[in-house]
Amino acid sequence: MLNPTGEIVAAARAAGGGAGAFNVITVEHAEAIVTGAEEAGLPVILQISENAVRFHHGRLAPIAAAARAIAVSSTVPVALHLDHVESDDLFDQAAAHGFGSVMYDASTRPYAENVAATAAAVRRGHATGLWVESELGAVGGKDGAHAPGVRTDPGEAAAYVAATGVDALAVAVGSSHAMHTRTARLDHDLIGRLRLAVPVPLVLHGSSGVPDDELVAAIRAGMVKINIGTALNSAFTGAVRDTLDGDAALVDPRRYLASARTAMAGTVAAALRLLATPTVV
Ligand code: G3H
Numbered sequence: 001m002l003n004p005t006g007e008i009v010a011a012a013r014a015a016g017g018g019a020g021a022f023n024v025i026t027v028e029h030a031e032a033i034v035t036g037a038e039e040a041g042l043p044v045i046l047q048i049s050e051n052a053v054r055f056h057h058g059r060l061a062p063i064a065a066a067a068r069a070i071a072v073s074s075t076v077p078v079a080l081h082l083d084h085v086e087s088d089d090l091f092d093q094a095a096a097h098g099f100g101s102v103m104y105d106a107s108t109r110p111y112a113e114n115v116a117a118t119a120a121a122v123r124r125g126h127a128t129g130l131w132v133e134s135e136l137g138a139v140g141g142k143d144g145a146h147a148p149g150v151r152t153d154p155g156e157a158a159a160y161v162a163a164t165g166v167d168a169l170a171v172a173v174g175s176s177h178a179m180h181t182r183t184a185r186l187d188h189d190l191i192g193r194l195r196l197a198v199p200v201p202l203v204l205h206g207s208s209g210v211p212d213d214e215l216v217a218a219i220r221a222g223m224v225k226i227n228i229g230t231a232l233n234s235a236f237t238g239a240v241r242d243t244l245d246g247d248a249a250l251v252d253p254r255r256y257l258a259s260a261r262t263a264m265a266g267t268v269a270a271a272l273r274l275l276a277t278p279t280v281v
C-alpha cells in the first residue's frame with residue numbers, strides 16, 4: 001500500500017528506529033526493494049533520483065508509474081520519494097506523478113542561495129501536499145559536492161530549518177556517497193548535537209559505506225531516514241556477474257535479472273531489520 005513518506009519517517013522516529021530509503025534505478029530495483037520489505041514485514045521508502053530520471057531519457061513518468069504500481073500492490077506500507085532534485089521543473093512534477101515527498105538539493109550552492117531556493121521549493125511543495133527534505137553541508141561523493149570531511153554546523157542547521165520550513169534535513173556527519181566499502185566513520189557527538197538543535201528528522205545519505213555498528217550508533221544518536229543506494233547496485237551487479245560467469249550460453253535476461261533481484265531483496269530485508277531494531281552491534 002502507498003503511504004506518505006512523513007508517516008513512515010515519523011513512525012520510525014517514534015519507535016526509536018530508522019526508516020530505510022532505497023534508490024530505484026530499474027523496475028527490478030523497485031520489485032526487489034518491496035520484496036525485501038515484505039520479507040522483513042517492515043515499511044520502506046522507494047526513492048528515484050534526478051540522476052536515475054536522466055538515465056531513463058529524462059522521463060519521469062514511466063519509471064515513476066512502475067514504482068508507484070509496485071508500491072500500491074505491496075503488503076507493507078511503501079512511500080514514493082524523489083531524491084536529489086536540483087531541477088525546479090522536476091520538483092514541480094513530483095506530486096502529479098504520485099510522489100509523497102521530494103529531496104530538494106541545493107546543498108552545493110552558497111548558504112543564502114540554498115536557503116532562498118529551498119524555501120521557495122518548500123512553499124510550492126507544501127501547496128501540493130509534498131513532504132520536503134533538503135540538505136545542508138553537502139554530503140561528499142556527488143558531483144560538485146564538498147570533500148567527505150565537510151560537516152554540518154548545528155547552529156546553522158537550526159537557522160536553516162527555521163528559514164526554509166523543510167520537513168527533514170540531510171546532514172554531513174562523515175558519510176560519503178557511492179562508497180564500495182563499508183568503512184565510513186560517523187561523528188556521533190555531532191549527530192547528537194544536530195538532533196538537539198533541529199526539530200525535524202535527520203537524514204543520513206551515503207549509507208552504503210557505513211558499517212552496521214555505525215548505522216546503529218547513528219540511529220541511536222538521532223538519525224532517522226537512512227538512504228541506501230550503492231549497496232543494492234553492488235548486490236545487483238555481483239549477482240549478474242556470477243550468473244553469467246556460471247553459464248556462457250545464457251542469453252535470457254530474466255535469468256540474471258532474477259538473480260539480481262533476489263540479491264537486492266536480501267540486502268534490503270537485512271538492512272530494514274537492522275534499522276528497525278538498532279540494538280544489534
Ligand atoms: O540519496 C541516496 C543515498 O544517499 C545513497 O547513497 O549510494 O552511497 O548508499 P549510497
Ligand code: ZN
Pocket residue numbers: 084177205206227
Ligand atoms: Zn544521497
